Amino acid sequence: xxxxxxxxxxxxxxxxxxxxxxxxxxxxxxxKIEKDNENINCYITVCEKEALDAAEKAQKLIDEGEAxxxxxxxxxxxxxxxxxxxxxxxxxxMLENFIPPYSATVVEKLLGQGAVVLGKLNMDEFAMGGSSExxxxxxxxxxxxxxxVAGGSSGGxxxxxxxxxxxxxxxxDTGGSIRQPASFCGVVGLKPTYGLVSRYGLVAFASSLxxxxxxxxxxxxxxxxxxxxxxxxxMDSTSVNKEYEDYxxxxxxGVQGIRIGLPKEFFDIGLDDDVKEAVLNAVRQLExxxxxxxxVGLPSIKHSVPAYYIISSxxxxxxxxxxxxxxxxYRSSKARDISELYRLSRGEGFGRxxxxxILLGTYAxxxxxxxxxxxxxxxxxxxxFNDFNNAFENCDVIAAPSYPxxxxxxxxxxxxxxxxxxxxxxxxxxxxxxxxxxVVPCGRDKNGMPIGIQxxxxxxxxxxxxxxxxxxxxxxxxxxxxxxx
Amino acid sequence: MDYExxxxxEIHSELKTKSKIFCGCKNEFGGEPNTKCCPICLGMPGVLPxxxxxxxxxxxxxxxxxxxxxxxxxxxxxxxxxYPDMPKAYQIxxxxxxxxxxxxxxxxxxGEKKRIGIERIHLEEDAGKLMHDPFGQGSLxxxxxxxxxxxxxxxxxxxxxxEEARILFETIKTILEYTEVSDCQMQEGSLRADVNLSVxxxxxxxxxxxxxxxxxxxxxxxxxxxxxxAKRQIAVIEKxxxxxxxxxxxxxxxxxxxxxxxxxxxxxYRYFPEPDLVPIVVDDAWLNEIKASIPELxxxxxxxxxxxxxxxxxxAGLITMNKKLAxxxxxxxxxxxxxxxxxxxxxxxxxxxxxxxxxxxxxSLNGAKxxxxxxxxxxxxxxxxxxxxxxxxxxxxxxxxxxxxxxLGLKVQRDENLVxxxxxxxxxxxxxxxxxxxxxxxxxxxxxxxxxxAALKGKGDPAQVKKILEEQLNAAIxx
Numbered sequence: 001x002x003x004x005x006x007x008x009x010x011x012x013x014x015x016x017x018x019x020x021x022x023x024x025x026x027x028x029x030x031x032k033i034e035k036d037n038e039n040i041n042c043y044i045t046v047c048e049k050e051a052l053d054a055a056e057k058a059q060k061l062i063d064e065g066e067a068x069x070x071x072x073x074x075x076x077x078x079x080x081x082x083x084x085x086x087x088x089x090x091x092x093x094m095l096e097n098f099i100p101p102y103s104a105t106v107v108e109k110l111l112g113q114g115a116v117v118l119g120k121l122n123m124d125e126f127a128m129g130g131s132s133e134x135x136x137x138x139x140x141x142x143x144x145x146x147x148x149v150a151g152g153s154s155g156g157x158x159x160x161x162x163x164x165x166x167x168x169x170x171x172x173d174t175g176g177s178i179r180q181p182a183s184f185c186g187v188v189g190l191k192p193t194y195g196l197v198s199r200y201g202l203v204a205f206a207s208s209l210x211x212x213x214x215x216x217x218x219x220x221x222x223x224x225x226x227x228x229x230x231x232x233x234x235m236d237s238t239s240v241n242k243e244y245e246d247y248x249x250x251x252x253x254g255v256q257g258i259r260i261g262l263p264k265e266f267f268d269i270g271l272d273d274d275v276k277e278a279v280l281n282a283v284r285q286l287e288x289x290x291x292x293x294x295x296v297g298l299p300s301i302k303h304s305v306p307a308y309y310i311i312s313s314x315x316x317x318x319x320x321x322x323x324x325x326x327x328x329x330y331r332s333s334k335a336r337d338i339s340e341l342y343r344l345s346r347g348e349g350f351g352r353x354x355x356x357x358i359l360l361g362t363y364a365x366x367x368x369x370x371x372x373x374x375x376x377x378x379x380x381x382x383x384x385f386n387d388f389n390n391a392f393e394n395c396d397v398i399a400a401p402s403y404p405x406x407x408x409x410x411x412x413x414x415x416x417x418x419x420x421x422x423x424x425x426x427x428x429x430x431x432x433x434x435x436x437x438x439v440v441p442c443g444r445d446k447n448g449m450p451i452g453i454q455x456x457x458x459x460x461x462x463x464x465x466x467x468x469x470x471x472x473x474x475x476x477x478x479x480x481x482x483x484x485x
Numbered sequence: 486m487d488y489e490x491x492x493x494x495e496i497h498s499e500l501k502t503k504s505k506i507f508c509g510c511k512n513e514f515g516g517e518p519n520t521k522c523c524p525i526c527l528g529m530p531g532v533l534p535x536x537x538x539x540x541x542x543x544x545x546x547x548x549x550x551x552x553x554x555x556x557x558x559x560x561x562x563x564x565x566x567x568y569p570d571m572p573k574a575y576q577i578x579x580x581x582x583x584x585x586x587x588x589x590x591x592x593x594x595x596g597e598k599k600r601i602g603i604e605r606i607h608l609e610e611d612a613g614k615l616m617h618d619p620f621g622q623g624s625l626x627x628x629x630x631x632x633x634x635x636x637x638x639x640x641x642x643x644x645x646x647x648e649e650a651r652i653l654f655e656t657i658k659t660i661l662e663y664t665e666v667s668d669c670q671m672q673e674g675s676l677r678a679d680v681n682l683s684v685x686x687x688x689x690x691x692x693x694x695x696x697x698x699x700x701x702x703x704x705x706x707x708x709x710x711x712x713x714x715a716k717r718q719i720a721v722i723e724k725x726x727x728x729x730x731x732x733x734x735x736x737x738x739x740x741x742x743x744x745x746x747x748x749x750x751x752x753x754y755r756y757f758p759e760p761d762l763v764p765i766v767v768d769d770a771w772l773n774e775i776k777a778s779i780p781e782l783x784x785x786x787x788x789x790x791x792x793x794x795x796x797x798x799x800x801a802g803l804i805t806m807n808k809k810l811a812x813x814x815x816x817x818x819x820x821x822x823x824x825x826x827x828x829x830x831x832x833x834x835x836x837x838x839x840x841x842x843x844x845x846x847x848x849s850l851n852g853a854k855x856x857x858x859x860x861x862x863x864x865x866x867x868x869x870x871x872x873x874x875x876x877x878x879x880x881x882x883x884x885x886x887x888x889x890x891x892x893l894g895l896k897v898q899r900d901e902n903l904v905x906x907x908x909x910x911x912x913x914x915x916x917x918x919x920x921x922x923x924x925x926x927x928x929x930x931x932x933x934x935x936x937x938x939a940a941l942k943g944k945g946d947p948a949q950v951k952k953i954l955e956e957q958l959n960a961a962i963x964x
Contacts, residue, residue, distance in 0.1 A: 318563050
């Protein structure tokens with residue numbers, strides 16, 4: 001079995017046992033990227049030189065007995081997470097040549113642990129989308145079937161892990177952008193509780209919903225990465241100051257007596273039969289291990305998609321206003337005065353979907369519509385939060401689909417924004433409530449495409465989620481493309 | 486027809502915190518363009534603001550000093566508009582939950598106290614500055630001021646004349662200086678006012694249509710702009726026209742204002758809660774701590790000086806207008822024990838020095854040391870002239886007053902023999918004056934007195950010199 005197939009844990013053990021050097025390992029990954037990226041298109045930028053320098057440093061640390069489990073592990077970073085000196089494009093013409101003079105806190109943390117950053121990963125422009133087709137660098141292709149999407153917006157992050165083009169990656173999730181591509185590509189993805197991971201250096205889409213999280217080959221790796229990136233950051237006022245937890249502990253404790261809630265609204269209509277069967281089958285597996293399934297209700301969840309699109313677009317309309325062509329980023333050369341400079345730079349620099357959201361958000365915040373749209377959406381958000389709280393009185397985790405279907409064909413939904421929006425029904429509510437959601441592969445559809453189950457927990461219950469996910473993974477096994485499982 | 490003018494002010498004041506409101510950059514005026522900024526105040530992708538607690542504290546402090554209620558739960562909001570000197574294209578400000586609200590300040594108009602309501606005080610960030618490119622066609626941006634903490638003080642429309650507007654602005658300026666939340670350097674733009682003004686026929690209840698004049702940065706400009714705008718509006722109405730709701734720009738050189746934009750161009754700021762910052766919660770302990778740090782304010786000081794220390798109201802008003810001066814007065818009178826002596830000296834000697842050398846003279850004037858000099862004077866140990874000389878030397882060298890007085894030998898000469906010798910010498914040397922005196926010319930006494938004081942190098946005790954001179958002159962006449 002190739003070294004590139006290995007998990008963080010396995011790779012780390014090989015590095016420590018001197019079975020392979022970090023530089024050699026890094027070269028293997030870069031070779032793989034050179035070979036497959038043209039097809040998968042998951043990398044926007046590969047930083048070979050920086051990666052090899054980091055690899056040498058990491059090797060020294062290992063030689064000195066450095067204990068960090070991420071030391072020497074090659075990783076990819078979604079291209080909306082700032083990396084000092086390495087361009088961070090958000091897959092947009094607007095930031096095509098933007099090189100940040102600072103790194104995101106999560107990047108600092110990974111580098112501090114000796115991780116090796118291979119490059120920056122493709123995505124939907126400014127993280128707006130669910131297929132990674134809205135990118136000026138072209139769509140990401142699903143490693144399981146290159147005619148299909150990898151999901152989005154963190155499609156590059158999911159595809160890179162699935163295609164062995166990084167040992168692990170970081171993505172961001174505003175309404176499902178880690179979980180849905182994880183499900184589409186058959187990898188494990190975690191959207192942490194809002195406030196658990198610093199957002200400093202994550203190019204903002206919707207500040208009250210955005211969270212950075214890991215995508216990895218298995219649940220254990222997810223826990224290892226979360227250990228490295230979680231924690232209070234004085235640079236992010238919304239990050240939470242709480243005691244350190246070791247997320248790798250208790251993974252093997254099992255699910256005996258764990259109450260699993262099944263929201264009846266989620267298994268109703270609009271869900272693909274294969275997805276439904278795979279998710280329910282996973283729940284049965286957990287029951288066989290001692291878990292107990294109950295039906296729960298999330299009566300307001302049906303309003304989650306409109307509320308999500310109003311709130312996220314409203315925040316985005318302000319967050320993306322800074323791209324005005326004045327200080328950095330794309331500037332139209334045709335402008336003759338200041339208002340033209342704004343109009344043309346933004347008109348030419350943003351893609352269709354981004355413009356659609358900015359217009360929607362601007363409209364929702366405008367006087368006359370503010371109360372009817374924005375304020376009402378905030379009320380719905382509160383109701384959904386309460387729904388989840390009520391549900392968690394009768395269960396410990398909620399099991400849900402990640403998306404109504406498995407991966408669809410590239411181009412299939414590109415002209416159907418509303419259909420795409422409605423697909424966020426199982427994920428967006430989790431962001432509105434600020435809760436953690438873990439996606440673990442659990443089956444495949446009739447086309448052979450992977451399906452992931454979503455496990456939703458109470459705020460800061462990542463440890464329990466990972467424990468349940470681990471038990472499930474042990475029962476159903478991990479999923480790799482082209483391995484015949 | 487008789488018209489009544491209705492005015493409300495919106496005052497922007499920069500807070501003198503060490504660092505900016507949302508990042509660690511220095512909050513200082515001036516410097517090379519774009520040397521006091523960082524990715525956060527430049528609004529680069531991915532950065533997050535972090536609220537400077539000191540800025541919040543200063544806003545609360547200003548609020549307490551203006552008798553406001555303090556919001557125990559408040560938040561920051563985003564105010565959206567495009568402007569090249571505003572890097573995020575939104576200003577982090579406060580919308581529906583300002584940190585301070587429902588307060589008042591008392592002003593004094595022609596010796597009468599008048600209460601002006603304070604609607605709200607909120608916290609926000611300043612923007613950068615646009616400047617014309619001296620080498621090219623375009624504009625350049627200096628971001629040094631981006632993220633400097635500001636408070637906006639909104640008064641109620643309780644002001645009824647241009648003069649009252651100026652007095653209100655000055656009173657608020659003094660309060661901000663007393664509480665040390667702002668240095669109020671109007672020439673640097675750290676304190677500026679917008680004047681909202683309307684007129685109505687006296688007796689009418691409804692307000693007239695108002696206009697807003699932006700960014701007035703002197704007391705004089707506020708008064709002149711308000712006077713001119715009231716006149717303009719009355720003229721419009723008298724001619725049968727209607728005042729248009731609009732924003733106007735005051736040109737202080739021309740003494741007139743010009744329309745900037747009308748109501749139809751009014752912006753929709755699309756306010757919403759700033760999601761990058763957590764709500765602001767002010768607890769009892771902190772509020773009490775801030776309350777305890779508020780010094781006695783100018784009007785209360787003035788009343789105390791008049792009522793308890795017997796200082797004339799005009800003098801007390803002038804002294805309390807400047808906190809440093811008032812602090813110097815308090816220390817000085819406590820040391821010398823004579824408030825009137827101290828205030829007289831401030832009203833004459835110190836104000837002259839301020840006029841000649843500017844406010845900076847107060848930086849080297851220690852109130853207690855000044856009081857020591859006055860104490861020597863009060864006890865008759867030095868003369869008025871010596872006191873001036875001692876103060877000159879103190880301001881130059883900072884030397885201890887007692888040491889100055891000893892070193893320069895400024896103490897009054899009371900040795901009777903020495904004074905007697907000096908008097909005798911003067912009488913001997915000025916026969917003509919003695920003859921004049923004998924002839925009943927009282928002027929001659931003054932001359933002889935002066936000669937004696939000069940002989941004593943100004944250190945004679947005038948009473949003693951006078952007494953001895955009289956004795957000796959009488960003796961000489963009777964000879």
